[in-house]
Amino acid sequence: MTQDDGLDDGLSDDALLRYSRHLLLDEIGIEGQRKLLASHALVIGAGGLGSPVALYLGSAGVGRLTLVDADTVDTTNLQRQIAHSQARVGQRKVESAREAVLALNPEARVTAVALRADAAWLDTAVAEADVVLDCSDNFATRHAINLACVRHAKPLVSGAAIGFDGQVSVYDPRLPASPCYACLFPPESAPDEARCATMGVFAPLVGIIGSVQAAEALKLLAGIGTSLAGRLQMLDARRMAWSEIRLARQAGCPVCSPGTAPG
Structure with a gap:
């Protein structure tokens, strides 16, 4: 890109x-990449x-990443958790993932937060982010x-994966018709927790679902395409078959229904 293109791109040569x-994609281009570089996930x-x-x-250029996890890297993680390595077994996962990201893109600003996110911490951290990605493994x-x-x-x-089954969706409270996570999974009807340690997980499944989550986040940040808000995508990796259900905001939702004060 040069000044002859009529673009004041503001991006370094690197x-x-x-x-x-990305710049070659009409939907992203210089302006979309600028938005990514200025964003916080x-x-x-x-x-x-x-x-x-x-x-x-x-690697795609999200300017600031905050990674949150209290766990350390274990040998059993290496079958599927591709940000980690044998050399980093015993290290905090957030520090290991930070190293992996910076190895791909030294310009990325990655904050590693080694704690289990609770309501009080999330209330502050979410307010400072442009998009939030739920890659956790428990209902609470x-x-x-x-x-x-x-x-x-x-x-x-939000994404989830266990066994050969995965699901992913976007819950966008900025959209009047978009449901929240509690519309689909009411807090009072918490299912039994299914953990990888006891249920197992097909290694590539988390890569597929996590990649879709990344794609949805990049679309939201760059302001392109149509998000999965109002739609839940489900994958049966045994048959590599996707299915979709439409989601609607629930009038009686204790979190997002009109007149409800979250918290």
């Missing part, structure tokens, strides 16, 4: 080269889903994230 394949969980999310957001954390996103009107990209 950035023009690094993000050239909050990623809760640095495991199976958080690994591809962090790597793709960081998912609801705490959703509550903070509704309170601060921040789009939430």
